[in-house]
Amino acid sequence: MEIYYILLFWSIATGFLFYSISSINNRTIKILYCCVNYIPLAIVAGIRNISVGTDTPMYHYIFYDVSRSNFEWAFFNVNINAYAYVVEIGYRLLNKVISFFTLDENIGIMLISIITILGFAIFFFKTSYNIWITTVIFIGLAFYVETFNTMRQVLACMIICNGFVFLKNKLYKKWILTVLIAMTMHFTAIVFLGFTKILPLTRKKLIMCISFLVLVYFFVSFLGSYISIFDFLIKYESYNNGPENILGLSDLLKILLYLGVIIVGLFYRKTFNKDEKDFFSLCSIFLIFAVACTLLKSQMDIFYRFVQYFSIYICLLAPFVLEKMKKIKYIFVFIMIIVIPMIMWVTLSKNPNFLYSTFL
Secondary structure: OHHHHHHHHHHHHHHHHHHHHOOOOOHHHHHHHHHHHHHHHHHHHHOEOOOOOOOHHHHHHHHHHHHHOOOOOOOEEOOEOOEOOOEEHHHHHHHHHHHOOOOOHHHHHHHHHHHHHHHHHHHHHHHOOOHHHHHHHHHHOOHHHHOOOOHHHHHHHHHHHHOHHHHHOOOHHHHHHHHHHHHOOOHHHHHHHHHOOOOOOOHHHHHHHHHHHHHHHHHHHHHHHHOOOOOOOHHHHOOOOOOOOOOOHHHHHHHHHHHHHHHHHHHOHHHOOHHHHHHHHHHHHHHHHHHHHHHHOOOOOHHHHHHHHHHOOHHHHHHHHHHHOHHHHHHHHHHHHHHHHHHHHHHHHOOHHHOOOEOO
């Protein structure tokens, strides 16, 4: 597990170094910071062994089968090495393209991991108000190690993230196209079509969203054990087997963090310009959904998948709110540097599948 802490403290140390040279939001400094941090992240993810990550063996088998079989143009394909899963066409196509250059499963998984990590790097570079804090949160709150596990969904999440600017700028056709592409990697990305016209986030829309979440929570809490809404796809049957994702300490700490950042941001909302209000609104509504899905995952496992989609936006909202706090932000940055490694330790300690080794 030491490698994850090395990467985390490297991101903190290089942040301090570049801050001493110039503003971390200086374009040249941002590029340099991204290079010295996200390239190592991509390499470490890429060269991991098949045993690192719960689902990594499955993705090795998928690459093996797709690379050596005739390509099937059906959107879903259930004939993946006798696994009871379907694999969406976009992910299969990506594997097929890579197989034109290599038939080695380790190299194939490595290239997909590199694409995913560098995709997040581009997203953070374009949208973050402080790339240093964003990166520390990305690593420390285990978004990074999740790329070792649910690879297809994290790839879909990365694509959705890079469409964030389209949603914020109300470029709806480009946003919908982005969501459709993400759906070809993991079908659950379809939920983001529901956010197409969320802006401007009026009080009426906010009440509707919160009412919807409350309704879903009570519906799942009282009727969840009697319904099987995902049986229409073989893939989702395994997500509906009971409350296996019990709320843990790291979940509670993250919920407090998400809600705390939103509340603090509301105190500074009067200082936001229109673009910043839209940015804050989008990140906040996604994090509210992340909180709801975190609470619901103990009732129905499928909601664990949606937590990943929504919670990634804490990597944007936290540095944005901190930048608005002026000098007082340094107190919270200091607290963050102490608390985030603790959250990371709690997360990793209960996930032995992340014990690191390489295939080299």
